[in-house]
Amino acid sequence: MRYIFLALLLLGFAAPEVRAQQEFASLELPLRRAEDLVSVADGDGNVCLYFFQGGKLNFSLVDAKGQTVATQEIPYRNGQQPQVLGTRVTDTEFVFYSRFVNGNKEYVRPFAVNRYSGAFRSLPDVPLRRERNETFVGAFADASHFYMIYTDKKDNLILHRELDESYYEKKTFQLADLPRTRTKGERQQELIFVHPDLERTVFAGQHRSKIYTRGDKLYLVFDGFSLRGKKNELTTEILTLDWPSGKTEYRTLPSLAVKNEANFNSFLHSNTLFRVQLEKDAFTLTAFDFSSLQPIKEYRYTADQDIDIKATPVHQRGAGALFSSGNSVIEKTSKVMRNLSTGKPAITVDAFNDSTLQLTIGSYQPPARRNPGGDPTRLVRTPDRYIQTSRGLFLMPGRWIPAYSLPYRYNMFPYNRYYDPFYNQAGESVGPGISTYFRAVLDSETLDKAFVAKDDSTAATVQDKIEAYEEELKQTPEYKTLYRYGNNKLHYGYFDKRSKTFKILEFTQN
Numbered sequence: 164m165r166y167i168f169l170a171l172l173l174l175g176f177a178a179p180e181v182r183a184q185q186e187f188a189s190l191e192l193p194l195r196r197a198e199d200l201v202s203v204a205d206g207d208g209n210v211c212l213y214f215f216q217g218g219k220l221n222f223s224l225v226d227a228k229g230q231t232v233a234t235q236e237i238p239y240r241n242g243q244q245p246q247v248l249g250t251r252v253t254d255t256e257f258v259f260y261s262r263f264v265n266g267n268k269e270y271v272r273p274f275a276v277n278r279y280s281g282a283f284r285s286l287p288d289v290p291l292r293r294e295r296n297e298t299f300v301g302a303f304a305d306a307s308h309f310y311m312i313y314t315d316k317k318d319n320l321i322l323h324r325e326l327d328e329s330y331y332e333k334k335t336f337q338l339a340d341l342p343r344t345r346t347k348g349e350r351q352q353e354l355i356f357v358h359p360d361l362e363r364t365v366f367a368g369q370h371r372s373k374i375y376t377r378g379d380k381l382y383l384v385f386d387g388f389s390l391r392g393k394k395n396e397l398t399t400e401i402l403t404l405d406w407p408s409g410k411t412e413y414r415t416l417p418s419l420a421v422k423n424e425a426n427f428n429s430f431l432h433s434n435t436l437f438r439v440q441l442e443k444d445a446f447t448l449t450a451f452d453f454s455s456l457q458p459i460k461e462y463r464y465t466a467d468q469d470i471d472i473k474a475t476p477v478h479q480r481g482a483g484a485l486f487s488s489g490n491s492v493i494e495k496t497s498k499v500m501r502n503l504s505t506g507k508p509a510i511t512v513d514a515f516n517d518s519t520l521q522l523t524i525g526s527y528q529p530p531a532r533r534n535p536g537g538d539p540t541r542l543v544r545t546p547d548r549y550i551q552t553s554r555g556l557f558l559m560p561g562r563w564i565p566a567y568s569l570p571y572r573y574n575m576f577p578y579n580r581y582y583d584p585f586y587n588q589a590g591e592s593v594g595p596g597i598s599t600y601f602r603a604v605l606d607s608e609t610l611d612k613a614f615v616a617k618d619d620s621t622a623a624t625v626q627d628k629i630e631a632y633e634e635e636l637k638q639t640p641e642y643k644t645l646y647r648y649g650n651n652k653l654h655y656g657y658f659d660k661r662s663k664t665f666k667i668l669e670f671t672q673n
Contacts (some may be wrong), residue, residue, distance in 0.1 A: 178216050187654060187667040188229035190579065191275070192221075197641035199660045200665070203250040203257050204646040204654065211257040214666060215244045220274070224281035229667070233281025240285075244270065248311075249304035256284070260309050262302065269293055271311065271323075271331065288326050294341060297321055303356035305376045312428050316349060322381075336404050340413035342391040350385050357431070360646045363626055364601045365509035368430060369527040371412060375431050379406040384436070387425025391417055397421045401456075416456060426504065431502050432512035432520065435610075441450040441504040446470055448524070450610055460610040466500045472612050475627060477503065477525075481597040484525025490634065495597070502599050509600070513626075515653075518606065519613045521624050602627065625653045625670050632668070 195212055196202060201213045208227030213220065220237040239245070241262040245261035256275040263270040274287040297313040311323040311331070318338055323331040344350060354372040361367055375382040381404040387397050403412040419427060419440060421473070427440040434454060441445040445468065450460040464470050477493040479502060493502050506528030508665070513521045522528075602624055604613045610618040632655070633639070640657035648654050 184628065184668050184670050186229075187669045188225045188231075189667070190224070190231060190665045192224065192658070194658065194663060194665055197660060199244075200642050200658060201250065201259070202646075202656060203252065205252045205257070205258075205278055206648070207278075208648050209645075210654075210656070210667065211276050211278075211281075213247075213259060213276075215239070220245075220283075222276050222281065222283065223665075224276065224278075226279075226666070232279070235281065235283065237283050237488075242415045245274075248302035249309055251304040251306070251309055252278070255279075258286075258304075258309075260304060262299075262311075263493070265290065267293075267295065269299070271309070273309075273328075289329060289331055291323050291331060292333055300351050301354065303358075303374065305356075305358075307378075312354075313378075313528055314348060318348065320404070322404070324498065326489040334406065334409050336409065336411050338402070338411065340411070341402065342389065344388060350383075350388065351470070354383075356542055361511070361643055363511040363513045363521070363523050364451065365511075365523060365525040365527045365598045366596070367509075368511040368523065369507040369509035371428065373431070379407070380404065382431065384429060384431060386428050386438075389420075390415070393418065393422060395422075395423050397427075399427075399436075401436075405652065414456060416451060417568075426508055428508040428510055430510045430512050432514070435512075437510055437512055437522065439508060439510045441500075441508045441526060443501055443504045446500060446503065448472070448522075467496065469496050470499065470601070472603040472605070473601045474613075474624070475602045477599065477601045479597065479599045481528075506597065514607060515625065516663065518608075520605045520607050520610075521626070522603040522605065523626070524603060525598065525601055528599075528642050530596045628670050629653070629655050 188210070190212065192200075192212070192214070193216075195216065199214045199216065202210060202212045212223040212225075215221070218239055220239050221235075222237070223234045224232040226232050245259075246263075247261050249260045250257065251260070253275075256277055258273055258275045260271060262275045263272040267292045271291065272288050275284045275286060276282070277284070291311060293313065294315070296315050297314070300312040300314050302309070302311045309325040313323075314320040315321065315335075320336045320338060321333065322336065323333050326332050341350070346352075350372050352372075353370040354374060355367075355370050356374045356376075362499075362670040371386045371388075373384050375384070383402040383404070385400040385402070388400055390396050390398055396592075398418040399416040401414045401416075403414070405412070416429075416436075416438065421427075426442055427438055429436055429438040431437075431453060434452065436451045436453045436456075438449050438451065440449075445466065446462075446464045448460055448462040451457065452459050459476050462472055470498040477499050479491050479493055482491070493499055503524075503526055506526035509523075509525055509527050511523045512522075515521070604624070605611065606613050629645075636657075638659075638661070641660055643655065643657040645656075646654050653670045654667055655670060656665060660664050
């Protein structure tokens with residue numbers, strides 16, 4: 164009898180964690196390459212899965228109850244895989260945007276799936292008015308528009324924004340106010356779009372260049388670039404692009420004296436810009452009012468002080484040794500600062516309710532190169548193309564281009580085949596790298612540390628619960644995706660390669 168009571172007691176302790184997650188949907192997909200999978204979700208809970216295989220577009224639509232509404236294969240008019248650069252949710256459809264190049268002409272070739280019936284619709288190709296000296300940088304889509312970004316020899320930004328299905332408006336923004344960098348186009352090389360569903364990890368937040376959209380204004384935030392005439396002082400630059408007027412505004416945060424590489428990074432949440440600086444002997448977190456750029460809150464700790472804003476221990480993932488699991492906790496105060504400052508600083512900010520903000524702070528150390536003396540610039544070759552001309556068939560050979568990271572990545576957004584962070588080739592970086600981080604929970608109004616009871620079963624953030632679940636999986640998923648659903652729900656989807664099944668789990672904050 165006492166064994167029954169003991170089992171019920173253990174079940175009672177485990178019940179809060181069981182309720183924290185539940186299976187939402189499970190789909191069998193005949194998918195060979197997990198990186199070809201693209202998923203997009205709307206606020207009602209509908210999910211659309213897409214992948215290209217065997218010359219066909221494959222779609223699966225799941226409704227808000229987790230039931231499969233439609234599964235179909237659409238023969239593609241062009242045998243080449245569509246280069247999907249972004250997705251957007253409209254009132255009635257999921258829209259997938261792809262780029263098509265034919266010689267010197269470029270087109271946006273979108274296709275759409277109805278959010279409720281799963282019906283497929285092919286949208287017309289839209290030609291882009293591109294000059295010969297303009298180079299493609301990347302593309303992204305927010306809730307209202309799809310953007311194509313180019314740059315010219317003067318480092319100006321040329322943007323094409325979707326106005327309707329058949330027309331894109333083009334505008335050129337002058338960047339004469341920005342100081343020159345050592346490498347041409349250095350600011351654009353790590354440019355990513357901060358989507359509301361961006362994964363809140365140090366891997367996602369370690370990029371130095373980020374794009375945010377607020378209505379008709381685009382904000383480009385660059386971290387770790389020097390001021391004009393002051394090479395030893397680095398700062399955070401804010402470039403505002405006003406679409407209606409076509410004008411730009413250049414602002415900077417107070418500069419920081421840095422000896423070698425930049426040891427700080429920033430993240431914009433709502434109207435607050437958070438900047439973290441990680442040093443071996445000091446930790447500084449400053450919040451600025453984004454409108455006035457005035458500091459409104461600061462936390463600073465030295466190497467012998469405990470970072471008391473931590474809501475979680477300092478985790479380190481990816482530093483696996485022969486007898487190590489690759490997931491450790493750094494407890495000693497003397498080692499916390501030293502480990503946090505090793506790598507590229509990163510910060511992300513998120514909120515699942517109106518009262519608290521969840522900050523992920525740490526550093527990301529890229530995987531070591533097999534051949535340190537090799538070329539650090541990652542290049543990929545575009546495919547050869549046959550073009551029909553008045554003088555017969557003409558072969559246009561492919562060219563080597565930089566592997567820009569602007570199109571979505573982090574295993575949750577449309578896959579860009581011109582960028583692979585785990586690229587495996589002789590002399591190239593291999594592995595996921597090392598992530599060292601902790602999470603802080605702050606009051607959204609005062610930015611003070613939020614009180615969380617240690618015995619509260621809901622104290623862990625949703626990201627903590629997801630990482631705990633991933634540790635239980637026997638094999639690390641090759642593809643995973645995150646998206647919001649409702650006020651406090653987060654859906655986590657991953658592809659199980661062994662069973663060829665895409666599973667979606669529902670996590671809640673409370």
